[in-house]
Amino acid sequence: MSLLFIREEEAQKLIDMPQAIAAVEQVFRSLGNQEAQNVPRHRVQVPGVMLHSLSASVTPLGYVGWKNYITTRTAARFHIALYDQEGHWVALLEADWLGQLRTGAASGVTTAKLANPEAKSVAVFGSGKQARTQLEAVCAVRPVQQASVYSHTAANRESFALEMSDQLGISVLAAPDPATCLTDKEIVITATTSQSPLVTGDLLKPGMHINAIGSNALNRSELSADCFSRINQIVCDDLNSCRNEAGDFVEPLKAGTITWGSMASLAELLTENKNQRECKSDITLFKSVGMAIEDIAVAAHVYEAAKEQGVGTVLDI
Amino acid sequence: MSLLFIREEEAQKLIDMPQAIAAVEQVFRSLGNQEAQNVPRHRVQVPGVMLHSLSASVTPLGYVGWKNYITTRTAARFHIALYDQEGHWVALLEADWLGQLRTGAASGVTTAKLANPEAKSVAVFGSGKQARTQLEAVCAVRPVQQASVYSHTAANRESFALEMSDQLGISVLAAPDPATCLTDKEIVITATTSQSPLVTGDLLKPGMHINAIGSNALNRSELSADCFSRINQIVCDDLNSCRNEAGDFVEPLKAGTITWGSMASLAELLTENKNQRECKSDITLFKSVGMAIEDIAVAAHVYEAAKEQGVGTVLDI
Incomplete structure (x- = not known):
């Protein structure tokens, strides 16, 4: 053989x-x-x-x-x-x-379907390898002109900004804190290994689309529970996988803010238009843990x- | 690397x-x-x-x-x-x-623990590769002197008898039907791909130990449902795996003849003596679907x- x-x-x-x-x-x-x-x-x-x-x-x-x-x-x-x-x-x-490429690509597929078509600004949380392909994928499906990046270590976010500006030909700035990173952004990427949320509900703006890909363990969450009362549509790469791994959902499920029945899978979004954006001001979320x-x-x-x-x-x- | x-x-x-x-x-x-x-x-x-x-x-x-x-x-x-x-x-x-070796070995481990110590006769159902290592394993842990084999195709059971007599240095005879195969046998091996049971309750004798390893799909069973009212102790290689794959259990579970709570895993048999043979006349069953x-x-x-x-x-x- x-x-x-x-x-x-x-x-x-x-x-x-x-x-x-x-x-x-x-x-x-x-x-x-x-x-x-x-x-x-x-x-x-x-x-x-x-x-x-x-x-x-x-x-x-x-x-x-x-x-x-x-x-x-x-x-x-x-x-x-x-x-x-x-x-x-x-x-x-x-x-x-x-x-990293396929995780980025899944966010690209979903962003093309869920984000407002004219979205041109991106906030990135995390400065690792996954964050890079996430930003690259979003830029492949939306007319992105500027991005900002926040991660805990200043040197990391600064080198990310420098390198990704160069690679993608857009303006990428390092932000000193989460709130600054999110200001005036239409698409949000969370690709961190943080155990506690960086993105809180008060920072979300109408019309945002969020790709949350950092947590694939139930004890890690990138979005605080109060985000979920503001999110209108949730699409998961796979509902079964998210039951095992989506730490972001643990608190809001417990609080009853969301239910599994209210979510759709990416396959359902693509083939049945389930949980698609209904209006310009909807806040949409793609939760991705990765699939074979x-x-x-x-x-x-x-x-x-x-x-x-x-x-x-x-x-x- | x-x-x-x-x-x-x-x-x-x-x-x-x-x-x-x-x-x-x-x-x-x-x-x-x-x-x-x-x-x-x-x-x-x-x-x-x-x-x-x-x-x-x-x-x-x-x-x-x-x-x-x-x-x-x-x-x-x-x-x-x-x-x-x-x-x-x-x-x-x-x-x-x-x-084939490891599936045989698991039956060897369990037979050493569950079969009556002096058991010296074996009935084998199936004449494929798995049946061979099953018989070899049983012979490694009990003083087996004679075996008989039944499978649907006469030529297959005859070549199995010939080859295994030679390999193991015991008498192995081809049986023309299941009842003849089981007559006066103390250990029973089922290692077939049969979808319908070959072993029926009326053929079981007090003191028997059975290794049922042929079915690892819910639509296949080697033991008829009426066997289970006669079996005293059931040990599974793995209860989770058997829930997914042990076709033999589907009917008796539905009928209420057995319950998952009445079974033990091989790990529990070995480390806690759970579901061990209690008397010489007990009929014991090892159900094996295979584990990593x-x-x-x-x-x-x-x-x-x-x-x-x-x-x-x-x-x-």
């Missing part, structure tokens, strides 16, 4: 954000049409090492596959595998950057491009 | 059934002591191809890992991965035979032996 091993630096040359957004939108449409299956993340651990496992199938793409990744106190290593329609294991991909179908989407694109261009290393196993 | 790839024919030289039984018993004890975690099997599919994913951690062994396998109409391919205490992906193993901790147990043994003996292929990925 031989399979194609694709390194991260090879993958980066085979897919860009607009391609990732198109690929991720397609798999969510497949999911809405009952042509894809997604298994939420499961975790097991020994002291100091956690294994995270996800799997999915996408019939129109003709692949089943998994993502497994390891996190330790100092490192994280991600791999995606694809099996084709004959059941052959055809590809193994390094998937750290691919994971997104991994399969970008991995399939990369694998097929790699085959076509002769990229990657054949492993005979 | 480099990891050790171990082929099936290499693994076969690095572990035998007694070693597998010892390894599997240890991980179930770890599970009972809250030193291991097991995620039940999840499945996704595209037409014609199903991906099955399991994962587990075993702290005393110092590994986390997964098993992923693909089944199609004509083939099945299994792989196990191990990650060490530093979070490094250290091993990838072909695991078709290893899966068993895969980690045998894979860890094989990987460590391979490292020591310089076996396997280093993959630089």
Whole structure:
């Protein structure tokens, strides 16, 4: 048996954000049409090492596959595998950057659907790798001209501002506090590892769209509970996954401000227009914890491009 | 990063059934002591191809890992991965035979605990690969002298009888029907893919121990519902997994003959003596659907032996 091993630096040359957004939108449409299956993340651990496992199938793409990744106190290593329609294991991909790309792409798909079309300003919370692909994705679907970034460490937000201004060709400024970061912004990204909320209800403005992607554990939240009485529409990447992982929802669910029945999945938004923006002043929220179908989407694109261009290393196993 | 790839024919030289039984018993004890975690099997599919994913951690062994396998109409391919205490992906193993070995080993562990000590006769239903390691495991823990085998196709049961007599040095006879197969037997193995039960309640005798391992889907059962009013003790490899997959339990649960509360897990049997045999005439049942901790147990043994003996292929990925 031989399979194609694709390194991260090879993958980066085979897919860009607009391609990732198109690929991720397609798999969510497949999911809405009952042509894809997604298994939420499961975790097991020994002291100091956690294994995270996800799997999915996408019939129109003709692949089943998994993502497994390891996190330790100092490192994280991600791999995606694809099996084709004959059941052959055809590809193994390094998937750290691919994971950031697909999480950005899912926010891109949703922002294109939920944010006001003319939105041109973005507030970013967090200055890590995920924050970068989030901003890139939003810029790919809206005419963004300016952004501001807040994170706890001044040096980090300043280098983020500098680098992302350069990469995206827009003005990105480092903000000294959350309130300044949010002033006059139409789209909000939270991509932090903060355990306590940075965004509070009083800072939200009518018409805002929020992509909250930082928490995928029930003990971490980026939005304070009082935000939820102001949010009109909530769309989740996956309701099952969010039940396991969306820390942002714990308090407002307990308080009764929101219910699972009031939320829609991204697949439902795309295929049934469920929970779409109803008016310009609505505040909309996309809550994303990450799904294996997104991994399969970008991995399939990369694998097929790699085959076509002769990229990657054949492993005979 | 480099990891050790171990082929099936290499693994076969690095572990035998007694070693597998010892390894599997240890991980179930770890599970009972809250030193291991097991995620039940999840499945996704595209037409014609199903991906099955399991994962587990075993702290005393110092590994986390997964098993992923693909089944199609004509083939099945299994792989196990191990990650060490530093979070490094250290091993990838072909695991078709290893899966048969560990399933046999789990039955060996349970038979050693539940079957009457002097049991020396075995009825085997099914003549496939899983049936072989089941019989081998039972022979490893009880003084078996004779066995009989029944499967639908005469040629299959006859070749099983011939080959297993030779391999195990005991008398194995092909039986023309289930009743003949069960006559005067003390241990019963069901390892079929039958959708409808082969073993009915009237055929059970006091003192029997049964290992039922063939069904891991809710629409397949090897034991008829009327068996369950005669069975005194039920032990499951894993109660969560059996809720998802033990087709044998569907009818008797519906009828109220058994309840989940009346069953014990193998970990509970080993560490708390829960649901152990109470008297010589008890009929005991081990229901096994397969668990990732068993895969980690045998894979860890094989990987460590391979490292020591310089076996396997280093993959630089």
